Amino acid sequence: MRTDAPSVPAEGVAQATPNRRKAPPRRRSPALRKAFPYLLVAPAVIYLLAITLYPGIFAIYQSLFVVRFVNWTWTGLGNYQAILQDREFWAALGNTAIIGGISLTLQTCIALALAYFAYRDPFIRGWRILYLMPMLFMPSAVAFLWKLAFNDGRVISDMLIGLGLVEANVDWLGNVWLARLTLIVADVWQWTPFLFIIFVAALQGQDQEIEEAARLDGASWPSIFWNISLPMMRPVIVVAVTLRGIDITTMFTNVFVMTQGSPGGATETMSYFIYRQGFRMFNFGYASAASVLMLIMTIIIAQTVVKRAFHSGKK
Amino acid sequence: MAKPRKTRGESLVxxxxxxxxWALICLLPILWFLSIGFRPRTEVITxxxxxxxxxxxxAWHLLVSDWPIAQYLRNSIIAVAGSVVIDLILAIPAAYALSRYEFKGREDxxxxxxxTRMMAPAIVAVPIFFLFKTVGLLDSVWALMLIYAAINLSLVTWIIRSYMLDIPKELEDAARTDGASDLRILWEIIIPACLPGIITAAVIAxxxxxxxxxFTLLIASTANAYTMSVALANFTGGSDGIIYNAIALVSFxxxxxxxILVIxxxxxxxxxxxxxxxxx
Incomplete structure (x- = not known):
């Protein structure tokens, strides 16, 4: 691998082309032959290092300072000490887990059920396009859609009143769990299709004969689903849920548009916490320390869960 | 739910x-939002x-008269298209190496x-902001292009790699015995053979x-770099609050x-x- 990793991504791009062109077409020396695959991956790797490793190092460095605009004051591990005692930080971590966990569970169950009912249906193509639609809107637009439906336009309240479930307008931002619920609804609505599409493909790809045999033996559909389809889909479910889980834990847009963390920080996710510390309160050192902690968690999860998920899903 | 046996008719119902x-759950909010886009402002929040x-x-008249909607659209198109091109240039050789060569450290x-796909944007948000500030690329479409390319590079590489793995080795071997170089094989055999994968990767990216x-929120601060996605969040009319009908229209x-791309x-x-x- 090349060692002159540039700190500016633009250079990575510029280097990409010469690398590829330089390789002589025939009769390469053994050394070049050996280096060839590395030269092919180098531009991509350098680009990614510039955008991950460099910011990582920068964040670690900055996290050791109290940053007030242009004044950087050395504080050592002071930011970390403060953050580990910061109730808002732990609350953000908890909120991310709660909102993400509930949301992910719901969309996985809904997507599984829908996929199981849909995959043999003659109109599967139609269902797929229909169910896909929420996913194809920009997340910021979807956040506004639900902000209007829940809060500003009072449509959901109106419908609940119509159904006789509540008596007056619901103040969705006035209650911790209701505010979280609005974020969960928005996420489930938009991203259940992601899992649905993948699960349908997995079900369609599996061996139909085993299922057919079970059906002829008189097994009921729930038992076929539970004992045959689900175990066969396991590797796919693991990969899909892992990918979705990663995205959910980085949830930002919906929080930014819909709740801004209210009420009382109950819907503040990790991403929003970092954003608020950095770009609202200009506590960049503090935000960087939070970033580093989140990065460590990401690396641990990547090395354990994701590596395994993609190894099992590879075949 | 665990009823013993079902006739075909029952389970169809x-x-x-x-x-x-679920179709209604998907469609009704979309149709309602569409109706928001085509109603007067006075009927949005009542x-x-x-x-x-x-x-x-x-909403349409407002967009055209009060906001540089064409500029937002142009920014989106330049940044997105540019990022996809960067991704393909970087990802295709990388995917080729990862799928067709044996070398030390390949798995790693x-x-x-x-x-890198798992990195939360928020983790690198602060450093990236400072980086672009240092090189003077804040509020620039080029910065967005570079960022989008970085975000999607892992995805594009892995998708293309997966399609390349499917190409039978014999196809390559035949060309190699004819004396074709590795790069020519990539260009003339591998790329055409995994074109669906490349297109898929490009669309998803x-x-x-x-x-x-x-990132767009942090980097863009004026119409110079606002894309559709972030411009939406700025459709507010001061004391009038959020201009939902314009937002809805832009969403559509x-x-x-x-x-169309996804279909x-x-x-x-x-x-x-x-x-x-x-x-x-």
Whole structure:
């Protein structure tokens, strides 16, 4: 691998082309032959290092300072000490887990059920396009859609009143769990299709004969689903849920548009916490320390869960 | 739910009840939002929600007169298209190496590329902001292009790699005995053979780039770099609050081309979304 990793991504791009062109077409020396695959991956790797490793190092460095605009004051591990005692930080971590966990569970169950009912249906193509639609809107637009439906336009309240479930307008931002619920609804609505599409493909790809045999033996559909389809889909479910889980834990847009963390920080996710510390309160050192902690968690999860998920899903 | 045996008819009723319900859940909010885009502002936020508004092009006139909507659209297109091109230039050789060569550290390099997909944007947000500030690229479409490319590079590489793995080795060997160089094989055999994978990767990368919000929010501060996704959040009329009908209209302007692209790659979508892990 090349060692002159540039700190500016633009250079990575510029280097990409010469690398590829330089390789002589025939009769390469053994050394070049050996280096060839590395030269092919180098531009991509350098680009990614510039955008991950460099910011990582920068964040670690900055996290050791109290940053007030242009004044950087050395504080050592002071930011970390403060953050580990910061109730808002732990609350953000908890909120991310709660909102993400509930949301992910719901969309996985809904997507599984829908996929199981849909995959043999003659109109599967139609269902797929229909169910896909929420996913194809920009997340910021979807956040506004639900902000209007829940809060500003009072449509959901109106419908609940119509159904006789509540008596007056619901103040969705006035209650911790209701505010979280609005974020969960928005996420489930938009991203259940992601899992649905993948699960349908997995079900369609599996061996139909085993299922057919079970059906002829008189097994009921729930038992076929539970004992045959689900175990066969396991590797796919693991990969899909892992990918979705990663995205959910980085949830930002919906929080930014819909709740801004209210009420009382109950819907503040990790991403929003970092954003608020950095770009609202200009506590960049503090935000960087939070970033580093989140990065460590990401690396641990990547090395354990994701590596395994993609190894099992590879075949 | 565990009734013992079902006749075919019964389970069909259940099937369509379930599928139909979710179809309504998907569609009704979209249709309602569409109606928001085509109603006058006075009928958006009202004491009692209005379900059957009067038709109006208010939002459209407002967009054209008060906001540089064409500029937002142009920014989105330049940043997104540019990022996809960068991704393909970087990802195709990388995927080729990862799928067709044996070399030390291949698995680790592949996994490193994959793992960048897991980096929360917020983690690198502060450093990236400072980086672009230092090089003077804040509020620039070029910065967005570079960021979008970085976000999607892992995804594009892995999708293309997965399709390249499927190409039979014999195809390559035949060309090699004819004396073709590795790069010519890549260009003339591998790329055409995995074109569906490349297109799928490009479409999915484009969608994620169009959707990107956090980095764009931090980097863009004027119409110079606002994309559709972030411009939405600025459709506010001061004391009048959020201008929902304009937001709705812009959502649909972005939605239609995305829908068309996705229908084109429909068959490959599940494979693309799982970065090649699921072949559908």
């Amino acid at each position: 259940l099937r369509y009840a379930v599928l139909g319900t 004491p009692e929600p209005i379900y059957f508004p009067t038709f109006s092009l208010d 390099i592949g996994f490193y590329i994959l793992s 484009a969608i994620f780039a169009i959707n990107e919000f956090l 302007i972005a939605f239609v081309p995305i829908l 084109l790659i429909q068959k490959h979508l599940s494979r693309g979304l799982t970065m090649g892990a699921v072949k559908g």
